[in-house]
Amino acid sequence: MSELVIKCQQLNKVYQDGENQVAVLKGVNLSLEQGEMLAVVGSSGSGKSTLLHILGTLDGATDGKVEIKGKQVGKLNRKQQANFRNENLGFIYQFHHLLMEFTAVENVAMPLLIKGLSAKDATEKARVMLDKVGLSHRSEHKPSALSGGERQRVAIARALVTEPALVLADEPTGNLDKQNAIKIYDLIKELNSSLKTSFVVVTHDLELADKLGKIAYLDDGKLAIKESQHVA
Numbered sequence: 001m002s003e004l005v006i007k008c009q010q011l012n013k014v015y016q017d018g019e020n021q022v023a024v025l026k027g028v029n030l031s032l033e034q035g036e037m038l039a040v041v042g043s044s045g046s047g048k049s050t051l052l053h054i055l056g057t058l059d060g061a062t063d064g065k066v067e068i069k070g071k072q073v074g075k076l077n078r079k080q081q082a083n084f085r086n087e088n089l090g091f092i093y094q095f096h097h098l099l100m101e102f103t104a105v106e107n108v109a110m111p112l113l114i115k116g117l118s119a120k121d122a123t124e125k126a127r128v129m130l131d132k133v134g135l136s137h138r139s140e141h142k143p144s145a146l147s148g149g150e151r152q153r154v155a156i157a158r159a160l161v162t163e164p165a166l167v168l169a170d171e172p173t174g175n176l177d178k179q180n181a182i183k184i185y186d187l188i189k190e191l192n193s194s195l196k197t198s199f200v201v202v203t204h205d206l207e208l209a210d211k212l213g214k215i216a217y218l219d220d221g222k223l224a225i226k227e228s229q230h231v232a
């Protein structure tokens with residue numbers, strides 16, 4: 001039996017907005033096996049980023065259970081959560097958030113240096129990862145000399161270089177044209193199949209969401225999960 005990388009039960013999130021309470025997630029249940037991919041779609045304000053932040057231990061649920069790789073992450077203190085993130089999670093955002101004064105390979109090596117690897121080992125692993133995203137020829141370039149699609153590939157390499165079990169991506173192609181967006185999704189699928197990394201990807205693009213295998217529709221605080229029609 002496959003290991004569950006995500007198990008959420010009766011997840012609720014209520015924001016206090018001045019005098020008002022805003023219930024964003026209302027009893028969300030979600031299970032994802034290691035190696036599965038999930039797209040999360042829903043209208044603006046439906047709670048997609050909120051869900052992603054809770055899965056990423058960057059925000060807490062109001063109540064309910066969140067297990068990532070069998071660990072109840074809501075019960076960890078902040079330092080333990082930071083360690084848990086470093087060990088198990090990778091993040092990709094709409095804007096690449098690369099360090100502009102560092103080269104591609106230095107950006108990708110950064111999480112490994114933070115984990116305590118030597119500069120030599122970190123650089124070696126970063127080069128291998130850049131090769132996997134098809135950018136070995138651009139490894140010495142700084143982000144300013146890369147295209148939008150290339151920068152996002154570097155960001156993906158940086159998210160994956162620590163070999164996380166789960167990568168959380170918030171509109172990873174929101175800043176790219178359609179052609180580049182499709183290439184990034186194809187790359188995510190390729191990496192998923194070779195590395196068995198699970199991905200949860202928030203997107204507003206149903207056509208791209210359809211490429212990932214499973215789609216979770218967030219509506220009125222509830223999550224409905226469907227298998228994709230076609231996995232291209």
Ligand SMILES: Nc1ncnc2c1ncn2[C@@H]1O[C@H](COP(=O)(O)OP(=O)(O)OP(=O)(O)O)[C@@H](O)[C@H]1O
Pocket residue numbers: 015016017022024042043044045046047048049050051
């Ligand atoms: N810190 C906060 N305090 C109060 N309300 C918040 C807070 N963060 C988010 N919200 C509200 O919670 C709801 C869900 O926000 P969230 O960012 O998760 O939606 P989303 O589906 O990711 O939206 P979008 O597609 O526009 O990025 C929104 O109505 C938002 O205004």
